[in-house]
Amino acid sequence: MTFGEQPAYLRVAGDLRKKIVNGSLPPHTRLPSQARIREEYGVSDTVALEARKVLMAEGLVEGRSGSGTYVRERPVPRPIARSGYRPAGGATPFRQEQADGEVRGTWESSSEQAEASGAVAERLDIRAGDRVMCTKYVFREAGEAMMLSTSWEPLAVTGRTPVMLPEEGPLGGMGVVERMAAIDVVVDNVTEEVGARPGLAEELQALGGVPGHVVLVVQRTYYASGRPVETADVVIPADRYRVAYHLPVK
Amino acid sequence: MTFGEQPAYLRVAGDLRKKIVNGSLPPHTRLPSQARIREEYGVSDTVALEARKVLMAEGLVEGRSGSGTYVRERPVPRPIARSGYRPAGGATPFRQEQADGEVRGTWESSSEQAEASGAVAERLDIRAGDRVMCTKYVFREAGEAMMLSTSWEPLAVTGRTPVMLPEEGPLGGMGVVERMAAIDVVVDNVTEEVGARPGLAEELQALGGVPGHVVLVVQRTYYASGRPVETADVVIPADRYRVAYHLPVK
DNA sequence: TCGAATTTGTGCGTATGTATC
DNA sequence: GGATACATACGCACAAATTCG
Numbered sequence: 206m207t208f209g210e211q212p213a214y215l216r217v218a219g220d221l222r223k224k225i226v227n228g229s230l231p232p233h234t235r236l237p238s239q240a241r242i243r244e245e246y247g248v249s250d251t252v253a254l255e256a257r258k259v260l261m262a263e264g265l266v267e268g269r270s271g272s273g274t275y276v277r278e279r280p281v282p283r284p285i286a287r288s289g290y291r292p293a294g295g296a297t298p299f300r301q302e303q304a305d306g307e308v309r310g311t312w313e314s315s316s317e318q319a320e321a322s323g324a325v326a327e328r329l330d331i332r333a334g335d336r337v338m339c340t341k342y343v344f345r346e347a348g349e350a351m352m353l354s355t356s357w358e359p360l361a362v363t364g365r366t367p368v369m370l371p372e373e374g375p376l377g378g379m380g381v382v383e384r385m386a387a388i389d390v391v392v393d394n395v396t397e398e399v400g401a402r403p404g405l406a407e408e409l410q411a412l413g414g415v416p417g418h419v420v421l422v423v424q425r426t427y428y429a430s431g432r433p434v435e436t437a438d439v440v441i442p443a444d445r446y447r448v449a450y451h452l453p454v455k
Numbered sequence: 456m457t458f459g460e461q462p463a464y465l466r467v468a469g470d471l472r473k474k475i476v477n478g479s480l481p482p483h484t485r486l487p488s489q490a491r492i493r494e495e496y497g498v499s500d501t502v503a504l505e506a507r508k509v510l511m512a513e514g515l516v517e518g519r520s521g522s523g524t525y526v527r528e529r530p531v532p533r534p535i536a537r538s539g540y541r542p543a544g545g546a547t548p549f550r551q552e553q554a555d556g557e558v559r560g561t562w563e564s565s566s567e568q569a570e571a572s573g574a575v576a577e578r579l580d581i582r583a584g585d586r587v588m589c590t591k592y593v594f595r596e597a598g599e600a601m602m603l604s605t606s607w608e609p610l611a612v613t614g615r616t617p618v619m620l621p622e623e624g625p626l627g628g629m630g631v632v633e634r635m636a637a638i639d640v641v642v643d644n645v646t647e648e649v650g651a652r653p654g655l656a657e658e659l660q661a662l663g664g665v666p667g668h669v670v671l672v673v674q675r676t677y678y679a680s681g682r683p684v685e686t687a688d689v690v691i692p693a694d695r696y697r698v699a700y701h702l703p704v705k
Numbered sequence: 706t707c708g709a710a711t712t713t714g715t716g717c718g719t720a721t722g723t724a725t726c
Numbered sequence: 727g728g729a730t731a732c733a734t735a736c737g738c739a740c741a742a743a744t745t746c747g
Binding site for chain 4: 462463464498499500501502505519520521522523
């Protein structure tokens, strides 16, 4: 069926895309079902399916099983404030947000001991294989996952103290800075390195995204007197959020 | 074939991904052909194809028609320091880097007057259509483009002053802070919002990337006494660089 | 230089499971 | 319950690019 131009599924996807961006198919409307696409464009089931997949990978539409394929709202990515640490009310990234009065969030977490991998060991300035407490978080906003985080703390710092488990005890969920303060470790510095890459299927499934979507990855490390005491990888869907810093000059 | 767990194509993709990240399938090696995947995992052609597509969308592998599917090289992205402003020696992002003794860079630029678009006007807190000086930069490291930047300055601030053109006159190329200081505008704050998206074909051509690569976009705005005096979009290839911040806590 | 084999990319038809309406 | 629609899966076919003898 081709005579020198682009594949059929790209042609169909392109036509539907045009209707979406020019407003002829506004957000929340259903686009033609696979069967109707097949008829309207005179293509096979596979082509119709593949065309829908292209638009889904671009984040323009979202398939709801049993219901239809719907045009997504294209949110302007919202900034997530990360300008250092704010003492008021706690210190997880979420608590920062809540202090801004902009986000109402919840989170789940699970911790387990592990041995530091080479990369983590380097970031924590310990030896690979040293014991660390590894905690995985899922942060939700209005019930929707918006951020994944994996943190590592050297057990050489927190081991055999009340704050060994980040989310348990009286200081559970209070954030790194307070928890460390409780064991007389004064956190005074933090570095954040922001990168980006295509999200892994596993991550995007948790974040409600689609394979191929871009995620921001923040590698954050807290320091006390020059020694790293916690490091974390924060994974954020880039189509919905930006990472915002506010810095003084000079 | 399913009995309650994840789809077959994700299982296959997951297994191949594991072999890639743990080094059992190092960069530049070919992964099993579709036919071999079909045999080895006991799945159909469709599943093998779909699994390869997942890995391609994740940027882990790249398909070469007629040849095979190859594991991509994943360079460790290097940090670009952006921790506020450092007075020593100048103030373009590059000069910051040079102060660190890590990068030797050159840059080109071209300026022209323009009318502020709605988005730029909002960032500069002016009216859409107001005159601005728009300057485009290409930063190179060792001759290779590593960063694109487009900056906007309200002519209401710099117009009819010696620093109207960022890269000319005695303060040419000296950076926003010094140039503004020369006309008694004291820059005291900066916000940076880091986002990410697939690079545009035009950008990736300038940066020497391939279509589909991810770029980081930093929206930076300088403020003087609460008034925006410059804003810029900085585009950075995410496979080669990260954006690094260093912040005090408390 | 030629040609055969391999491999990816695209496309078709169909079947089944499952969620939604 | 029945109809609709998406998601996954199987098997097949062919074109274009590449590889290799």
